[in-house]
Amino acid sequence: MQDFIQQLSTFLNQKYILTQDADKAPYLTDWRKRFTGKALAVLLPSTSAEVAEIIKLCAKHHIAVVPQGGHTGFCGGATPDNSGTQIILNLKRMNQIREIDKANQTITLEAGCILQAVQTTAAENGFLFPLSLGAEGSCMIGGNLATNAGGTNVLRYGNARDLCLGLEVVTAKGEIWNGIKGLRKDNTGYDLRDLFIGSEGTLGIITAAVMKLYPLPISQWTTLVACDNIASTIALLNLFQKRASALLTGFEMMTCESLTLNEKHFPHMANPLQGNPPYTILIELSDHESEAHVRQLLEAILEEAFETQTITDAVIATNLSQANAFWHMREHITLAQAEEGANLKHDITIPLSSLDRFIQETDALMKERFPGVRIINFGHLGDGNLHYNIAPPLGMDPKTFNEMNEKQIHELIYGQVECCQGSISAEHGVGQLKLDDLRAHKGEVAHDLMKTLKRALDPQNILNPHKVVSI
Known part of the structure; x- marks a missing residue:
């Protein structure tokens, strides 16, 4: 291994070859602090040519490479294993x-x-x-x-x-x-x-x-809207898609439980809608015409939604600061979960036609089998992507709860996803977290095709091994 490190220094400046434990430490644990590994070295190239030379050398010495960017993933895809024989290839210096x-x-x-x-x-x-x-x-x-x-x-x-x-x-x-x-x-x-x-x-x-x-759009208008149930939120989405078409650029769903947790840790982000309704929808319209045009359109759509009793309340942002506050409320749910303690995340996609069924049935099953559990459900409703996350009952240690119930909870939720012909990963990837679930989800034929591709393009299995698919 020492020979490998010495050869690296022939084309990579020594200060960008990190081998001391203290220097490597920031690169070894994922954002959620769920996965921690060890690494032979952390390398910081600045050009594609340097990356190519590193890979050639790793292939020669049969050393595995874990590519890494901002290290913000949720599935451990950029974290090395515990062998201490892999290198981390962090690309932060390639920022031109x-x-x-x-x-x-x-x-x-x-x-x-x-x-x-x-x-x-x-x-x-x-x-x-x-x-x-x-x-x-x-x-x-x-x-x-x-x-x-x-x-x-x-x-x-x-x-x-x-x-x-x-x-x-x-x-x-x-x-x-x-x-x-x-x-x-x-x-x-x-x-x-x-x-x-x-x-x-x-x-x-x-x-x-x-x-x-x-x-760049000339104007953007943002609103928070209250709905009593998922069926109403889908009806609202369909209405906005019909009336606003491509002007609809955001349609985010937040449950009462999600925003209650948000307010607990960030009191200044309390829901401005009266009574913190069962479902709060954050909607954004972007337009390349005048502000008056999109404002009038937004008001007309909301008026129709009120008339059909699709929504029960609405607040339109009157300035950029208020619009940003609405978005910050949505974005801080993840941070509130981190403040609350470890939770079980599920980044899933469900066909919109099955969304109501999925939420009702899965919520009921979770509450029946795991009494007191808190369901922190929010996400990008416009494309069916839910962040269906599970927090332990109040007063219970998150780590203990997760160790006792993680496997059963994943199986329950992923089983429901399969029944609805959804996906177990919408935007977070697979990494190492969902590696064992992928074969059952993709099916044997698809999984074998993925393995065939991996073997063909990476026959030595040196590129991020044991992530996504194992060979």
């Missing part, structure tokens, strides 16, 4: 924006660019980069693409996959595939771009990408 093509409405950037910085740079150039999620202040584009991140704007703009036009990838052989093209049509054989997006660094390491940009 290579080009903004205004005519083509694209931005070419490296994998270590922080999402919020990309949003800011796009805005400064008169564009919108619509990918937006709670960890945007620290997550990186490479990780967003590796997990096919979603977020709050999927309803209008799609996942990270839908925003990406081209990639630069370092393969398991240490070769650089240059797929950096800002083309919206390229029908030349297999779509290699889509193969690497969502693969969590198991097939290749994304080092750069070409991403779509959009014109």
Whole structure:
């Protein structure tokens, strides 16, 4: 191993080769503090060429590589195992924006660019980069693409996959595939771009990408709306989709329990809707016409919703500060859960036609089998993505509760997901957390095809082994 470290220093500055325990420590534990591993070294390259040389050397010495970006994932996909023989390849130094093509409405950037910085740079150039999620202040584009991140704007703009036009990838052989093209049509054989997006660094390491940009909206209007049940929220979504069409850019659902927990830890974020209703919906319309146009449209849709008794209350943000407060309320639910203690997270997708059934049946089963359990359910209702999280009964130690019940709770919820023909991972990926559940969920044929791809592209199994799929 010492020979390996010495060879690294021939092309990578010694100060970017971290081998001391204190230096490696910040890279070894995931954001949720659920997974902690060990590493032979943490490497911090600054170019794709350096990444390629590292991979070549790792292949020569049969050393596994764990790619890492902002390390904000929920499934342990960027955390090494406990062997101490793997290296962590952190791409935070690869943070250059290579080009903004205004005519083509694209931005070419490296994998270590922080999402919020990309949003800011796009805005400064008169564009919108619509990918937006709670960890945007620290997550990186490479990780967003590796997990096919979603977020709050999927309803209008799609996942990270839908925003990406081209990639630069370092393969398991240490070769650089240059797929950096800002083309919206390229029908030349297999779509290699889509193969690497969502693969969590198991097939290749994304080092750069070409991403779509959009014109900045002239006006945005945000409202909080109260609904009594899920059926009403679906009816409301259908109404907004019919009346507002592409102007609908956000449709987020928060349950009473979620916002009660939020207020407990962040009292200044109390729900402004009267009585903290069973379901609070956060809706955003974005328009390229006048503010008056979208405001009138929003008011007309809400008026119709009141008349049909689809909603019971509504508050429209009157300024940017209030709109931001509404969004912060939604984004702080995850932080409130962290403050409350360890909880069991489920990032699932359910067809909208089955959403009411899923929530009613699963809530009832959870409360029957685990008395006192708290269901913290919220998410991106517009695309059926629920964060169906489970907190222990009040007064019970979270760690003890999770150790006793995690397997049974996962089986119950994932079983309900299967009954509704949903997915056990909507936007968080698989990582190591859901590795054992994937085969049953995907089915034997799909799982075997994934293993075949892994063997073909990474025959030594050195790229993020035992994540997503095991061979």
